[in-house]
Amino acid sequence: MRQVFAHSRAPLAKTSIRDLLDSKDRTRLEQILQALDRGRGVEVATLDVTFRLRNKQTRAARVQVTLEQASPGSNGDWLFVIHDMQVEQQERAARDAREAALHRVAQEATEDLLRSHERLTSAERQLGTTRVDLRAIADNLPVLVAYVDAARRFQFANLTYREWLGLDPEQITGRLTHEVLDADYAAAIEPYVQRVLNGERVEYEVGARLNGTQRTLRGVLVPRRTDDASADGYYLLVQDVTERRALLDRMRHQAFHDALTGLPNRRAFLDRLDQVCAAGGANLAGILFIDLDGFKAVNDTHGHQCGDEVLxxxxxxxxxxxxxxxxxxxLAGDEFTVLLTGSAIDHAALQTIAHSILLTLSQPIALTAAVVHLSASIGMLPRDQASSLSGEALLRAADAAMYRAKVAGKARIVVHAVWE
Known part of the structure; x- marks a missing residue:
C-alpha cells in the first residue's frame, strides 16, 4: 500500500479510501458497497479506479471488495484488495472480459430457460418446438442444464454433461440422478431437491468431484408446475464457481495473513483474542509478546533480503x-505474538514455552549470504493477569512487559504484573 500510494504508514492509517478517489469513482464505489451490504447475491465486487496520489500524480488500480462476516452477530468489515495495474492491466483486462462474457451468457441462459418454461406450461402442443429451442440454447452453454422428473429421472440433459462427466445426453436421459451423479454430490443436494419438488425455487453451492477433480458447483433448481401448482419435476442449471470461490478465499487470506511469513497478522490475532475474551476468558492460558534484539543491524549489514529470510x-x-x-x-516488523489457550497450560508450562522460544531464537541462523546471531525480548501475560481486560488491553499489557525486558538488558522474559 505504501508503494502504490507513495505514502508512509502513518498518513495512510488516517486516510479514507474515498478521499483518494474523484467524485465519479467515489460514487461507483458507494454503489457497489451498498449492493454488497444489501446481499444481492454478489460476493466479490471488482472495479477499476484511478487513485489520486501526492504531487498531483495518479495511478490506475483494480479494487476487489467483499463483506467479511467476522463472527456471528457482527456487522462485518469491508475487505479491500488493491492491485497496481501497471504490470497486470492487460492480463486482468482479458480475464475480466472473459468473466463478463461468461456472466452475460449465464444470465441470458437463465432468462431463456425461464421463458422456455413458460412456453412449455402454456400448451402441450407446443412442447416439441420448445424442446428444439431449449436444446439449441442449452447445448451451447458452459453450464449443466437438465430437466428431471418427480421420480428423479433425467428427461433432458445438455451437451455440457459430456464435457464435465464424460456422458452423452443420450446416455443420461432416462436414468436416475443417483446413477449419473457422484454419490457425495447427490447426497449433498438431496435436501434442495426435496424442496424444489415441494414447489420451491432453490439455490445451492456445494463441493463435488468431476472426472476426478474437486470443484465447487452452484446450482439453481426451478420447479416445473402442473395446473394444480404441484411440482412434477424440476429444471436445473449448474455453474462451476471454483475459480470465484478460490478468489474469495485468496482475498480473505490476504486480509488476515502476513504476506512474508504466512502467519496471521495483527487483525487476525486480535480477532481470535477477542473471541477468547468474549467466551469469558477462561480458555486463555497466556500471551507472549516477542521482539527481536538487534534485528535492525541485520538489515543494515546484510540487506533487507537477508532480513526477510531471518523473519x-x-x-x-x-x-x-x-x-x-x-x-x-x-504484528509488524520484528514483532511476533503467541496466543496460548486451554486449561492444560498453567503458569509453569507457559514459562517453559517462553524459555523454549528464547532458546531457539538465540541459536545461529544460517542465511544464504551470512550467519546471523540474534536474541529476543519476551513479555509474558499469564492467565491470572488477564481477567476483565479487552483484547487490545491484553496486547498492550504484554507489549509493556516486553518493553521492560528490553530495558532490563534484552534476551530475557518479563512477566506482566497487575500493578504495571
Whole structure:
C-alpha cells in the first residue's frame, strides 16, 4: 500500500479510501458497497479506479471488495484488495472480459430457460418446438442444464454433461440422478431437491468431484408446475464457481495473513483474542509478546533480503515451540505474538514455552549470504493477569512487559504484573 500510494504508514492509517478517489469513482464505489451490504447475491465486487496520489500524480488500480462476516452477530468489515495495474492491466483486462462474457451468457441462459418454461406450461402442443429451442440454447452453454422428473429421472440433459462427466445426453436421459451423479454430490443436494419438488425455487453451492477433480458447483433448481401448482419435476442449471470461490478465499487470506511469513497478522490475532475474551476468558492460558534484539543491524549489514529470510526463519522457530492449536502472529516488523489457550497450560508450562522460544531464537541462523546471531525480548501475560481486560488491553499489557525486558538488558522474559 505504501508503494502504490507513495505514502508512509502513518498518513495512510488516517486516510479514507474515498478521499483518494474523484467524485465519479467515489460514487461507483458507494454503489457497489451498498449492493454488497444489501446481499444481492454478489460476493466479490471488482472495479477499476484511478487513485489520486501526492504531487498531483495518479495511478490506475483494480479494487476487489467483499463483506467479511467476522463472527456471528457482527456487522462485518469491508475487505479491500488493491492491485497496481501497471504490470497486470492487460492480463486482468482479458480475464475480466472473459468473466463478463461468461456472466452475460449465464444470465441470458437463465432468462431463456425461464421463458422456455413458460412456453412449455402454456400448451402441450407446443412442447416439441420448445424442446428444439431449449436444446439449441442449452447445448451451447458452459453450464449443466437438465430437466428431471418427480421420480428423479433425467428427461433432458445438455451437451455440457459430456464435457464435465464424460456422458452423452443420450446416455443420461432416462436414468436416475443417483446413477449419473457422484454419490457425495447427490447426497449433498438431496435436501434442495426435496424442496424444489415441494414447489420451491432453490439455490445451492456445494463441493463435488468431476472426472476426478474437486470443484465447487452452484446450482439453481426451478420447479416445473402442473395446473394444480404441484411440482412434477424440476429444471436445473449448474455453474462451476471454483475459480470465484478460490478468489474469495485468496482475498480473505490476504486480509488476515502476513504476506512474508504466512502467519496471521495483527487483525487476525486480535480477532481470535477477542473471541477468547468474549467466551469469558477462561480458555486463555497466556500471551507472549516477542521482539527481536538487534534485528535492525541485520538489515543494515546484510540487506533487507537477508532480513526477510531471518523473519521467515524466526516465524518457523516460534511455531515449532507451541502446539498446533495456538496462534502465532506477526504484528509488524520484528514483532511476533503467541496466543496460548486451554486449561492444560498453567503458569509453569507457559514459562517453559517462553524459555523454549528464547532458546531457539538465540541459536545461529544460517542465511544464504551470512550467519546471523540474534536474541529476543519476551513479555509474558499469564492467565491470572488477564481477567476483565479487552483484547487490545491484553496486547498492550504484554507489549509493556516486553518493553521492560528490553530495558532490563534484552534476551530475557518479563512477566506482566497487575500493578504495571
Amino acid at each position: 521467515v526463519e524466526v516465524a518457523r522457530r516460534i511455531a515449532s515451540c507451541v502446539r498446533a492449536g495456538d496462534v502465532v502472529a506477526r
